[in-house]
Amino acid sequence: MPYFTVFTPTYNRAYILSHVYESLKAQTFQDFEWLIIDDGSTDGTRLLVEEWMQEEKLNIRYIYQNNKGKHAAHNNAVENAKGYLFLVFDSDDRCVSTALERLKFHWEDISPLHREQFSTLSVLCMDDNYNVLGHEYPNYICDVADPDQQRQYRSTGDKWGVNVTDILKQYKFPIIEGERFIAESIVWNRMSLAYSARFVNEKLCVKVYRSDGLTQSSVRVRVNNPRGTSMVYLEEFKVLKGLVYRFKSAINYVRFALRTNKVEIIFPSYKSSLLMICALPVGFVFYLVDSYRVKK
Structure with missing residues (x-):
């Protein structure tokens, strides 16, 4: 079982997906699988991923589904994930080379006596100029059990982090016929009613907002x-x-x-x-x- 499942949902992002590939190849911690859920792309994404798989630089798994939306791709990924921790790495993001190493460090820094009470570890995102997107947390490390406070911390700009895969399997996104989007917060809010989260003031993810993105x-x-x-x-x-x-x-x-x-x-x-x-x-x-x- 790999330590991480790094999940990338993608739809016609072959032109930018290589940024994720390069970020993952550069990771100092390599015990992960890269699980790509292709949500109905028609731009040659499959051929691109197959080329990378032939290179054998990363442990890559590719799953194609008819276009159903990111939330359905997330459910699919959670069902197929083999990693202990689950990380969403969007197709237009990048990360620092020590990102997985630091996420592992911060997760294992939670006391083993209390770790089962936690579902989530969240860190900061930044732009290309290393500026924090949104606001930092009040302290370098914040352990929060209160659901209302967790929501407030998550809503102060883009955040990035991991969840325990086995817990995520219990909190799937609702699938509504005829709709292809539901906000990710519905899952995080539901989880926060039962589990604590650790928030850390460390910038690990680089986000760029593109015209074809959901944001x-x-x-x-x-x-x-x-x-x-x-x-x-x-x-x-x-x-x-x-x-x-x-x-x-x-x-x-x-x-x-x-x-x-x-x-x-x-x-x-x-x-x-x-x-x-x-x-x-x-x-x-x-x-x-x-x-x-x-x-x-």
Whole structure:
């Protein structure tokens, strides 16, 4: 069993996938498998990966699936992963040569007496100029059990890290017929209800935002996948503690639930009902703004 499964989901990214390949070849720690899930590419990705496999520089496994979206590719990868820890390495990212070595170090730095309570290790991302994307954590090492605090740490810019593969197998992405996207946060939020996470202020991943990436088309992607998107925000609304965060989730729930044929707002308490009612007009305004932006 390799220590890591490095999972790369890809769709028509043959022109950039070599950055991942070069990053992985340069790793100082080589006990990993590179699991590539090709989500229906038509640009020669298979031939490129087969060339690399023939080079035998890395332990590469390639799986092709019909285009179903990144979340479905993630489920496929988790099912097929052989590594102890699971790392998502997107097709347009790079990393420092010691990334896997440092991830292993930080994971094993968690006391063996408490390690089973942890599902996640998260580190920082940076741009090409080594600037942190988002904000650093309050301390160099933060061990967090509270789900609300975990979510806040994850939402302060791009983060990168590993999860225990056997735990991930218990937390699959929902698959909604006719939709090809659901936010990754739905899995991390669910896991945080049962497990702790360690956050470390070390920059290991280099991210570049490209015009054909999900980040650049975030609003359009969410508008086109409203059932999954509204599910994410409704779950946040139910579990978050802070009033401001819950109100934002309520607004976004209304914003995208209005695009579904069936709007079901669940009121766990009178206080929650009032908060959701207050979010209705604001969410409706965002719904109209999204409609205008998507049409442009």
